[in-house]
Amino acid sequence: MDLKEIQNLIKFVAKSGASEVKLEMDDVKITIRTGSDNDAPAVQYAPIAAPQMAQAPVAPVAETPAAAEPAKAETPAAADDTSKYITIKSPIIGTFYRKPSPDKPLFVEVGQTIAEGDVLCVIEAMKLFNEIESEVSGKIVKVLVDDASPVEFDQPLFLVDPS
Structure with a gap:
């Protein structure tokens, strides 16, 4: 045509x-x-014969400041609890994995003590698996992302207690 x-x-x-x-x-x-x-x-x-292209992930829409204030007012104790922890954030966009491969153990678990330079997870970006190393020493308090989930740049991944 x-x-x-x-x-x-x-x-x-x-x-x-x-x-x-x-x-x-x-x-x-x-x-x-x-x-x-x-x-x-x-x-x-x-x-019809053309291959379909994958779309890039859409970033979530940020809340307006007026809508975010009531949420902060409801949970001041929770904010104080996490303020003493260091947040380890994603340095790249990709897929978050807690294990080096499906049949291997987790890199780190909640309650585990880590040292600076320890591998915490891998993030797959464009078929490359990038090891994410800790920049701090301490104890893993919480894992903030589910295994095999997409992550954005600067998204919090772990909470670490440096004491």
Whole structure:
């Protein structure tokens, strides 16, 4: 299907008053939607044989300061409890793993004492497994991320008690 045929199809659909038309042929899939705000039809053109590309993870929307304040007011004791701990954060975006492989033991567990330079986890990014090492010595208080979960840059991973 060439560009001229697609343009004629768009004009035909716009005149017909249909709100949506889907057309699938051997190597082409076309969806035409009308009735948008500017009254111009929206066209989606996708070759069927083309591989689908993975989308990047969408960052969560941050709360507005007004909405975040009541949550802080409700849990002042919890904030004081974690203030004495050091938070180890993700240096990269990727998938968080607590084990070097599925059949191996965890790198660290809650209650375990760690030293500076100990491997805490791995984060897979683009098929590369990056070992995340501790920058502090102390005791693991809490693991903040589930195994095999996606993590963002600067996302908290562990709480460590440095004392």
